[in-house]
Amino acid sequence: MGPEKDCWYLYTLLPLEGTVAALEKEHREASEVSAGCAGCEPDQTIEILMSDLDPAVMNIFTRAHSASAHHATKESGIDKIIPGMVIDDYLFDPCGYSMNGVAKDGCYMTIHITPERSCSYVSFESNVPVSSYDEVVARVLHAFRPGRFVLTVFATPDAAGSAAPRQLKSFSSLCGYEQKEAQYCRFSGYELHYALYAKFPS
Numbered sequence: 281m282g283p284e285k286d287c288w289y290l291y292t293l294l295p296l297e298g299t300v301a302a303l304e305k306e307h308r309e310a311s312e313v314s315a316g317c318a319g320c321e322p323d324q325t326i327e328i329l330m331s332d333l334d335p336a337v338m339n340i341f342t343r344a345h346s347a348s349a350h351h352a353t354k355e356s357g358i359d360k361i362i363p364g365m366v367i368d369d370y371l372f373d374p375c376g377y378s379m380n381g382v383a384k385d386g387c388y389m390t391i392h393i394t395p396e397r398s399c400s401y402v403s404f405e406s407n408v409p410v411s412s413y414d415e416v417v418a419r420v421l422h423a424f425r426p427g428r429f430v431l432t433v434f435a436t437p438d439a440a441g442s443a444a445p446r447q448l449k450s451f452s453s454l455c456g457y458e459q460k461e462a463q464y465c466r467f468s469g470y471e472l473h474y475a476l477y478a479k480f481p482s
């Protein structure tokens with residue numbers, strides 16, 4: 281989905297044997313979306329894939345600046361994005377950062393940071409069961425200040441955030457960013473929204 285430079289690939293798995301039967305099952309499940317997805321757990325996932333990041337923020341994720349992964353987690357505000365998570369973080373040498381966070385209810389957040397200026401990149405992913413992603417998105421953008429980002433949201437019809445893909449679809453701008461591209465699809469009991477945002481010219 282999306283233009284070539286910022287495209288995002290979705291891979292779905294079909295059972296190996298009987299592609300016709302598998303495709304028919306896929307179509308049946310897709311048509312069950314409006315009536316709910318029998319036998320499926322509520323499920324939702326947000327991904328924010330950021331590039332052209334603020335060099336001052338990226339500097340936090342270097343050993344020259346931060347004495348430990350814990351310091352980088354605190355200084356960047358990563359610990360405040362979804363409060364209450366138990367965080368396992370790692371600061372690479374000389375730079376780079378990865379973290380996984382788990383909450384008591386089992387939901388997760390994971391962030392991976394490539395701070396090198398020539399190819400700066402941060403990925404954020406979580407299945408936190410919120411009804412609106414506005415606050416999470418705002419906190420992530422505030423922490424990392426990307427020049428551009430791809431946002432994807434998956435949700436089943438019975439998930440707390442089932443309206444989130446459509447809410448995001450209707451945004452024309454987000455925290456000082458302009459929506460450059462948006463796509464939406466339904467498949468296998470999920471709704472999926474893809475959008476590409478870039479900073480408004482200053």
Ligand SMILES: C[S@@+](CC[C@H](N)C(=O)[O-])C[C@H]1O[C@@H](n2cnc3c(N)ncnc32)[C@H](O)[C@@H]1O
Binds near residue numbers: 372376394
């Ligand atoms: C945090 S890792 C994650 C990469 C992964 N492809 C991702 O984004 O999910 C990438 C960053 O860690 C740095 N790094 C340092 N040592 C590394 C190592 N042994 N393995 C992987 N990345 C390392 C890289 O230079 C880069 O800045």
